[in-house]
Amino acid sequence: MSGQALVAGAGLAGSLTAVYLARRGFAVKVLERRGDPRTPGVREQGRSINLGLSQRGIVALREVGLLDRLRPLTVPMRGRVVHLPDGLRFQPYGLAEDQILHSVLRHDLNVALVDEAERLGVEFRWGHRVTAVDRAKPAVTATGPGGAEVHTADLVVGADGAFSAVRTHLGRGLRVDLHQEFLEWGYKELLIPVGDDGRPRTELRALHVWPGDDGLIVAHPNADGSLTATVFLPFAGEHGFAGLTEPAKVRAFFARRFPDTLTLIPDVVEQFLDHEAASLVTVRTAPWHVTTDEGRGVVLVGDAAHAVYPFFGQGMNAAFEDCSVLDRCLAAHPGDLPGALAAFEAARRPHTDVLAELSKRNFVELRDKLRSPLFLVRKQADLALHRLFPDAWVPLYTLIAHTTVPYGEALARSRRQDRLLGAAGVGLAGAALAGTALATLIRGRCRKQVN
Amino acid sequence: MSGQALVAGAGLAGSLTAVYLARRGFAVKVLERRGDPRTPGVREQGRSINLGLSQRGIVALREVGLLDRLRPLTVPMRGRVVHLPDGLRFQPYGLAEDQILHSVLRHDLNVALVDEAERLGVEFRWGHRVTAVDRAKPAVTATGPGGAEVHTADLVVGADGAFSAVRTHLGRGLRVDLHQEFLEWGYKELLIPVGDDGRPRTELRALHVWPGDDGLIVAHPNADGSLTATVFLPFAGEHGFAGLTEPAKVRAFFARRFPDTLTLIPDVVEQFLDHEAASLVTVRTAPWHVTTDEGRGVVLVGDAAHAVYPFFGQGMNAAFEDCSVLDRCLAAHPGDLPGALAAFEAARRPHTDVLAELSKRNFVELRDKLRSPLFLVRKQADLALHRLFPDAWVPLYTLIAHTTVPYGEALARSRRQDRLLGAAGVGLAGAALAGTALATLIRGRCRKQVN
Ligand SMILES: Cc1cc2nc3c(=O)[nH]c(=O)nc-3n(C[C@H](O)[C@H](O)[C@H](O)COP(=O)(O)OP(=O)(O)OC[C@H]3O[C@@H](n4cnc5c(N)ncnc54)[C@H](O)[C@@H]3O)c2cc1C
Ligand SMILES: Cc1cc2nc3c(=O)[nH]c(=O)nc-3n(C[C@H](O)[C@H](O)[C@H](O)COP(=O)(O)OP(=O)(O)OC[C@H]3O[C@@H](n4cnc5c(N)ncnc54)[C@H](O)[C@@H]3O)c2cc1C
Numbered sequence: 098m099s100g101q102a103l104v105a106g107a108g109l110a111g112s113l114t115a116v117y118l119a120r121r122g123f124a125v126k127v128l129e130r131r132g133d134p135r136t137p138g139v140r141e142q143g144r145s146i147n148l149g150l151s152q153r154g155i156v157a158l159r160e161v162g163l164l165d166r167l168r169p170l171t172v173p174m175r176g177r178v179v180h181l182p183d184g185l186r187f188q189p190y191g192l193a194e195d196q197i198l199h200s201v202l203r204h205d206l207n208v209a210l211v212d213e214a215e216r217l218g219v220e221f222r223w224g225h226r227v228t229a230v231d232r233a234k235p236a237v238t239a240t241g242p243g244g245a246e247v248h249t250a251d252l253v254v255g256a257d258g259a260f261s262a263v264r265t266h267l268g269r270g271l272r273v274d275l276h277q278e279f280l281e282w283g284y285k286e287l288l289i290p291v292g293d294d295g296r297p298r299t300e301l302r303a304l305h306v307w308p309g310d311d312g313l314i315v316a317h318p319n320a321d322g323s324l325t326a327t328v329f330l331p332f333a334g335e336h337g338f339a340g341l342t343e344p345a346k347v348r349a350f351f352a353r354r355f356p357d358t359l360t361l362i363p364d365v366v367e368q369f370l371d372h373e374a375a376s377l378v379t380v381r382t383a384p385w386h387v388t389t390d391e392g393r394g395v396v397l398v399g400d401a402a403h404a405v406y407p408f409f410g411q412g413m414n415a416a417f418e419d420c421s422v423l424d425r426c427l428a429a430h431p432g433d434l435p436g437a438l439a440a441f442e443a444a445r446r447p448h449t450d451v452l453a454e455l456s457k458r459n460f461v462e463l464r465d466k467l468r469s470p471l472f473l474v475r476k477q478a479d480l481a482l483h484r485l486f487p488d489a490w491v492p493l494y495t496l497i498a499h500t501t502v503p504y505g506e507a508l509a510r511s512r513r514q515d516r517l518l519g520a521a522g523v524g525l526a527g528a529a530l531a532g533t534a535l536a537t538l539i540r541g542r543c544r545k546q547v548n
Numbered sequence: 549m550s551g552q553a554l555v556a557g558a559g560l561a562g563s564l565t566a567v568y569l570a571r572r573g574f575a576v577k578v579l580e581r582r583g584d585p586r587t588p589g590v591r592e593q594g595r596s597i598n599l600g601l602s603q604r605g606i607v608a609l610r611e612v613g614l615l616d617r618l619r620p621l622t623v624p625m626r627g628r629v630v631h632l633p634d635g636l637r638f639q640p641y642g643l644a645e646d647q648i649l650h651s652v653l654r655h656d657l658n659v660a661l662v663d664e665a666e667r668l669g670v671e672f673r674w675g676h677r678v679t680a681v682d683r684a685k686p687a688v689t690a691t692g693p694g695g696a697e698v699h700t701a702d703l704v705v706g707a708d709g710a711f712s713a714v715r716t717h718l719g720r721g722l723r724v725d726l727h728q729e730f731l732e733w734g735y736k737e738l739l740i741p742v743g744d745d746g747r748p749r750t751e752l753r754a755l756h757v758w759p760g761d762d763g764l765i766v767a768h769p770n771a772d773g774s775l776t777a778t779v780f781l782p783f784a785g786e787h788g789f790a791g792l793t794e795p796a797k798v799r800a801f802f803a804r805r806f807p808d809t810l811t812l813i814p815d816v817v818e819q820f821l822d823h824e825a826a827s828l829v830t831v832r833t834a835p836w837h838v839t840t841d842e843g844r845g846v847v848l849v850g851d852a853a854h855a856v857y858p859f860f861g862q863g864m865n866a867a868f869e870d871c872s873v874l875d876r877c878l879a880a881h882p883g884d885l886p887g888a889l890a891a892f893e894a895a896r897r898p899h900t901d902v903l904a905e906l907s908k909r910n911f912v913e914l915r916d917k918l919r920s921p922l923f924l925v926r927k928q929a930d931l932a933l934h935r936l937f938p939d940a941w942v943p944l945y946t947l948i949a950h951t952t953v954p955y956g957e958a959l960a961r962s963r964r965q966d967r968l969l970g971a972a973g974v975g976l977a978g979a980a981l982a983g984t985a986l987a988t989l990i991r992g993r994c995r996k997q998v999n
Contacts, residue, residue: 272730274729274730276726277727
């Protein structure tokens with residue numbers, strides 16, 4: 098397939114889409130409202146924001162031949178370290194060597210994708226904001242330093258994030274479903290710097306979690322030994338962002354709720370007061386695409402199509418998986434863009450809708466359950482069963498993070514497993530020996546279930 | 549309370565809000581994008597679109613002293629007539645004399661409200677479309693024949709319908725939840741004219757329903773003996789609006805599905821092909837209001853705050869109830885507009901959220917269930933129990949249409965009743981004698997339930 102493609106947004110989804118489309122023979126132009134991320138100074142100025150790359154993202158990056166180049170920039174995370182008042186608990190992610198997450202700087206990843214896209218001939222127009230889309234042509238109006246310009250294309254891809262302008266224009270006057278919901282909690286990013294001796298302040302190369310129903314922190318390690326922590330708090334209330342506006346209050350709050358952060362982040366109060374609280378949004382929409390009688394079309398990918406809360410660490414991974422699925426659909430419908438886009442949406446939307454729900458659920462899990470002994474026993478039983486039946490019994494988290502089983506199927510499978518666990522009365526029977534004890538009980542049933 | 553109030557939209561909610569606010573001492577201006585509905589010729593040109601006025605709307609109209617003036621313009625509907633292939637079934641709405649609906653022309657109702665508002669000193673600016681709202685002042689920009697003008701006010705009310713511009717501007721950049729969903733079905737309005745003898749073609753002054761899972765019709769009588777029928781069909785497919793584009797196909801479809809309409813509407817094919825299919829949308833949003841530190845504010849009412857599918861006939865009724873609740877909140881918080889608006893939203897939003905769900909459910913009921921014998925038995929049992937225990941057992945439809953029990957409470961109560969009916973095994977036991985037989989069974993329980 099070939100033709101002109103126009104991508105709105107040079108973020109993670111936009112730059113990877115550009116790579117895929119260029120490889121498939123499209124002449125690709127990307128319109129991005131920000132400046133070139135490779136401009137000297139940009140990396141140093143920006144905060145070190147990192148993301149957890151998991152299986153779905155890895156598969157896509159491998160597909161376009163970028164994984165090996167990125168590997169040196171990533172830090173493996175082999176499990177999660179839960180910070181509790183009485184110390185740390187380590188929960189490994191899974192069994193196999195490849196069941197790890199990889200922490201990577203958003204900036205580094207984005208630059209690698211942009212570099213690769215340019216190498217393949219993609220043209221980036223930095224500082225160009227998409228302000229209108231005429232879906233009937235399709236044509237895109239972008240406003241740049243030189244004023245407004247109109248570009249037409251065979252394929253327009255909206256990869257312009259959770260508040261997508263392409264999405265708005267795609268839906269105007271059509272029967273478009275849109276569900277937009279904000280969490281009552283927001284977040285701020287804080288840097289856990291390397292120690293004065295130049296060494297990391299925590300040696301555990303893992304995802305760190307401080308759970309809690311009135312605030313929680315998640316931190317990923319960086320290659321230089323620092324970590325980026327994201328503090329999630331309610332917006333409202335005395336102990337929310339609204340109330341925590343004075344140094345004394347902030348210090349007292351961290352001392353009470355997250356005592357070890359005071360040593361991990363010496364300037365925690367200054368950083369906290371210095372950074373803006375950002376909000377978290379879930380967006381589901383339908384349709385994701387419109388096509389013309391002439392066989393052209395507009396389609397959404399990434400956060401523009403499905404923004405989810407970050408509590409499953411899947412937003413970027415799902416966005417990358419979108420790009421890979423879209424590419425496969427283009428391959429399967431040569432010369433038939435409408436067919437390809439329809440196949441893409443049909444293959445993908447039901448699963449990202451499930452991801453949105455799972456990401457909401459994981460908020461509740463991180464907030465309320467991670468400190469519950471009953472819940473932890475259940476998690477252990479889940480993992481013990483996985484150890485006994487590595488293929489037949491796979492915990493939900495493992496299915497989401499370490500496989501490419503479509504999200505909806507992963508959920509359905511985990512529901513079956515939950516029913517078995519529930520039926521066996523784990524929670525109630527309690528006890529950490531759950532795993533082995535249950536195994537005998539369930540072995541027969543489980544086989545039936547999976548085969 | 550007094551001050552300047554600005555209402556966007558002079559539809560049903562806007563004109564009634566204007567009446568309430570003027571009565572409470574506000575100086576009220578209304579901005580409406582359309583022309584004055586009283587302009588000679590407008591009534592005659594417009595189609596006779598009518599609505600079912602039920603208890604909630606009636607209470608509000610009585611409160612502002614308009615009910616008696618409107619009474620002569622309405623037509624009572626004492627129940628629903630279900631058109632089935634083998635004939636008609638009549639289902640009375642309830643027991644009491646006041647358990648009837650009133651069919652009224654949208655145009656007549658709107659004009660009565662506008663007249664009353666003007667009598668109270670409200671200024672209407674026809675042909676003025678709201679294009680922006682600055683919620684921080686608040687100020688409203690409206691574009692009229694003379695260009696754009698900016699109005700400031702103490703209170704801005706967004707009564708500009710399901711695609712509210714006020715709502716869009718109220719939420720811009722804020723953490724606003726928005727759920728917008730379109731039904732896969734749309735509708736066209738058709739007129740069932742009076743007979744050639746000048747008499748109504750059906751003598752039954754009731755709401756007429758032609759149920760069906762591939763199309764349904766609802767018709768309300770008009771004062772002149774005609775009826776307005778609304779045909780609901782899927783947009784897609786051969787037997788949807790997309791496929792029914794040729795006279796022969798349309799005639800065959802009506803002949804097969806709604807045979808008696810061919811005599812009731814002699815020009816059914818011409819009307820059907822002549823009218824545009826319109827879409828149906830559900831909108832839920834939060835918050836409904838924002839206020840300033842100076843005690844001013846913006847608030848949404850009616851479809852702007854909560855558009856629902858029309859299958860419970862409650863959209864206008866809920867909008868009128870909004871106006872009444874808002875007025876009571878203003879009375880309860882004298883000199884405290886932020887308090888009043890917060891109280892209004894807290895009192896109201898949970899219930900209109902429930903109405904949205906009920907209206908979706910009623911679509912399924914009209915489409916799939918109204919022809920099911922089991923369902924009809926259950927309905928009969930419901931009504932029989934109501935007859936036996938008029939206060940203790942009230943069917944959901946009665947609670948919604950014939951009382952002012954808040955929607956959420958109505959649903960909760962009907963769920964308790966459903967559990968009892970279910971427990972008593974009606975559906976399964978079947979049989980039309982359900983009513984009396986059950987009564988003895990349930991009498992004890994039911995008493996316990998309600999007292
Ligand atoms: C706190 C937090 C932590 C997260 N952690 C993880 C994680 O660990 N793992 C994970 O997989 N995901 C994570 N995510 C999710 C991840 O960040 C997103 O899913 C991902 O960035 C989506 O990529 P995107 O390209 O679709 O959108 P974006 O990254 O938002 O990129 C959109 C791009 O479009 C540009 N743009 C926007 N509007 C216009 C316009 N009108 N014209 C031109 N350009 C425009 C923007 O400037 C931007 O460059 C996290 C998210 C948050 C908020
Ligand atoms: C087919 C159908 C049947 C129905 N049947 C019933 C029924 O039987 N019973 C019932 O209770 N409800 C019924 N409803 C619902 C009812 O019509 C609505 O709930 C009701 O009209 C809502 O009133 P509103 O004033 O909030 O909105 P609207 O009636 O939509 O009025 C909004 C007004 O704002 C104006 N406006 C819009 N944008 C702007 C702008 N930017 N600037 C200035 N003015 C603007 C519009 O011109 C309009 O006059 C039905 C609806 C449909 C679609």
